[in-house]
Amino acid sequence: RDIKFVMDVVVNHSSDEHQWFQESRSSRDNPYRDYYHWWPAENGKPPHRWSFFDAEGDAWQYDSxxxxxxxxxxxxxxxxxxxxNPKVRQEVYDIMKFWAxxxxxxxxxxAFQFVSKDTT
Known part of the structure; x- marks a missing residue:
């Protein structure tokens, strides 16, 4: 048989338990901080963005x-x-190359169609 193996790769988001995110929330100076979209609370509430899973909710989550x-x-x-962030793109490339x-x-x-964001 000529069976091909196609792997599903999530490139829009990670788990909040992923090491990158845990590092990013450990400090504002952490190098992984720029792997995610963060909005400093001292700038006020971020612009409202609808969450895909919660029609009433906001896509911004406060992290104390x-x-x-x-x-x-x-x-x-x-x-x-x-x-x-070019480092994010490189990380995803490296992961895919590893499996290739x-x-x-x-x-x-x-969810690739959602990687582009308007956070203004």
């Missing part, structure tokens, strides 16, 4: 650890990655 809001268009446990080198035939990029 660093007194800032993070963006999550899906669930609050799925913070959005900041694709404007292992023999994966292709990838389905989940």
């Amino acid at each position: 650890l660093t007194n800032a809001y993070y963006l999550h268009y899906f669930a609050e446990k799925q913070p959005d990655l900041k694709w404007e 080198d292992k023999g994966v035939d292709g990838f389905r990029l989940d």
Whole structure:
């Protein structure tokens, strides 16, 4: 049989339990901070963005650890990655290359149409 293996890769967001996000919320100076969209609370509330999962809710979630809001268009446990950061793009490329080198035939990029964000 000629079966191909296509891997599903989520590129729009990560889990809030992922090491990148845990690092990003540990300090405003952490290098991973710029892997996600953060809005400092001292700037006031961020502009309202509708959450895909909560018609009444906002896509910004307050995080008291660093007194800032993070963006999550899906669930609050799925913070959005900041694709404007070249390091994020490189990380995703490296992950996909790792699996391609292992023999994966292709990838389905989940929620890819949502990677571009307007946070103004």
